[in-house]
Amino acid sequence: MRIELQNVDIDFPIYDARTRSLKHRVLGLGPPRVGPAGHHRVLVRALRGITMTLTDGDRLGLVGRNGAGKTTLLRVMTGIYEPVAGRLQVSGRVASLTNITMGMDMEGTGYENIVIRGLMLGLTRRQSLERVEDIENFTELGEYLNLPLRTYSAGMLVRLAFAISTSINPEILIMDEMIGAGDKAFAEKATKRLERMMASANILVVASHASETLRRLCNKAALLRQGELIAMGPVEDILRRYESEN
């Protein structure tokens, strides 16, 4: 398993109603050239020249202030944003635990949603059904699994979403902040389950502001600032540097 980025740039074109308009395109009434590309549009450079290689056993923590590019980098690794320039190569099954309730159907029952959410995660129906027992045990939702999600409390919903999302074994696991589930008693159980999932992944990439979490989970860290990779190395060194700078 491997993630390789070479000089990856990510630029976001900013379109407002004016720049997006066909009228301006057709009539050549583009807005004034502002961005570095000067292409009738404003560009925001989210990542600049990122080069890094991750291999089996790497547990990378991403640190940096808000807006440093952590989430964007995670999305690049997941395959959501394809680099504008540079080279990206990811080999391995990637799963991203960013929005664990995504795609769930509030009108569907808990059991139906195990399959639905499974489809989002790339599981076949059969693979999802195999996981039902484990999810039943973990969520302790019992009869509620026969009811539509709209009858669930927020905590129950998260518990179910969490159980399904953590029932897969990705080779590359990507997380934006730690996710948790439920009340205090449940949180412990959830953490255990999540950490098992992390342990079974060949590569883990997690962005977090919680230094203690990163120290515990990661063996490497990367410091981002304004879209640039400032430093990458052993987790302790990088965190110390990051903390001293803030």
Next chain:
Amino acid sequence: MLSQRPTYDDEAQLSDAVLLATRQSNYWLAWHDLIDASRHWRLILHLSWQDVRQRYRRSALGPLWLTVSVAVQIGALGLVYGAIFKIDLSVYLPHLAVGLTVWSMFATTINDGCLCFISAESFLKQVALPKGIFPARVVLRSLITFAHDVVILVIVLAIYAHPTILGVLASLMGIAIFAINGLWIGLLFGLLSARFRDLAPIVSSVMQVAFFLTPVIWLESSVHGRLATLLQLNPFAAFLSLVRDPLFGNTPTLQSWGIVALVTILGWIVAFLMFARFRGRITYWL
């Protein structure tokens, strides 16, 4: 013990092991996206069902509401325009019933096709699902909605037209051919609309004009001369004729077939080239 999670050995999932490489050509990646999307057929089916269900959720008549409203529309238009055009209802009503339901399938496919990526923003920004899923979702959703109207068609045709089995099959083939076109329309217009937000309303007004240029509420036989020849070049008329003519024992003209073939092939070529070129940009535009 409770936190023990079984591991599954069949972790081979729907998608190929994700292999992102900018070295691969855009064409290969676009092709791969479409193939990968077809493997997600169950997800596509679920999404389109969910879309349809959302419309009549928890109402008393449920799915019948879709059918009832279309039936009322056909009945009212049939009576009014039948009288205006002075056409016998036994001719006009089946013509109108098929025309209106098929047209509304065309129009929703195309209008919604423009929005296929925009409306999937929350998915596209969160997971790396193949983009081809979303045009397919729109097409399937239109087909499911159309299937509700089939109830009306069955009744009307049984009373007035008595189509042959072969005619029905030919008509279904016409729908399938349209569905194939719906996919490229969603791919191309969805992509363009994500970039140029004015496109969707433009397309929707064009569709309104096209409605009047297509023999939905009027009969082709009531137009003559050069105007008739011109109107026959309307691709919507050609697609409609492929679906409607066989039901009334007529064979679609060679010209209709030619137009449909041309639109299908050219449309797919243009859509695929554009998709290959801009597929990776879609998420940036949302």
